[in-house]
Amino acid sequence: MSDFIVAFESAYGSTKQYAEALAERLDVKALNFDQAAEDLEVKPDATLIALSYVHGPSHPAAKFITDTDLSGHRVALCTVGMTLDDVVEKKDGAAKALGRKAQDVTRFYLPGRLNYSELSTAHRTTMWTIVNMLKAKPLKNANDKMMIDTFDTDVDRVDLSRLAAVEQWARG
Structure with a gap:
């Protein structure tokens, strides 16, 4: 059985809500990106799920993925935002943010909250x-x-x- 690492950054709480709910489903703890980087080093076969908001060009989870050596890890990116589903899927801004790593990262979009x-x-x-x-x-x-x-x-x-x-x- 693979270990799971659920990592996130949240600005207003909806990403944290998703990360904690997903971590509970996978029986792990949701971690910030610094903690996740440490876990990745000691769990070479762990599956990583990185979640974050997207605000314009800022996409913390995509940056974490592009800046981290993830060799040997299955990786998913969950983008939390307010863009309508059909628009976000068509544009696939997460792929652009991931650059050359996009082909190795499974991408999900989750609707968020904007208060x-x-x-x-x-x-x-x-x-x-x-x-x-x-x-x-x-x-x-x-x-x-x-x-x-x-x-x-x-x-x-x-x-x-x-x-x-x-x-x-x-x-x-």
């Missing part, structure tokens, strides 16, 4: 700017409309049932 009431001033200002740019855009897609419609609203799309596919892959 404007909890955003930092910088993040809220960024979202305000993005939404106003989208409003000015002549042809809006479904994702653009969703971002405009949900601006300044707390939205929770966390769906722990989506972890079933990740668990199935892990136990593969």
Whole structure:
């Protein structure tokens, strides 16, 4: 039986919620990336599942994967975000963030939570700017409309049932 390492970084809590629920299913503890790096060194056959949010170009789990020697490990990346499923799957930004490692990493997308009431001033200002740019855009897609419609609203799309596919892959 393979050991599992569930590693995560969370900004507002939804990624942590997913990581802890997945770790519980796999009977391990969810770890931060520093702890996971240590575990990877002593568990050469462990299956790694790295989870993180994506904020624009920032994707901490993808960075962890690209910066870490994962030879001999099965690896999955779970990206938690607010982009609509069909859009995120089509664009596959996680593959771009992984670069040449993308072919060796199984990728999952998990819908997250965006509570404007909890955003930092910088993040809220960024979202305000993005939404106003989208409003000015002549042809809006479904994702653009969703971002405009949900601006300044707390939205929770966390769906722990989506972890079933990740668990199935892990136990593969």
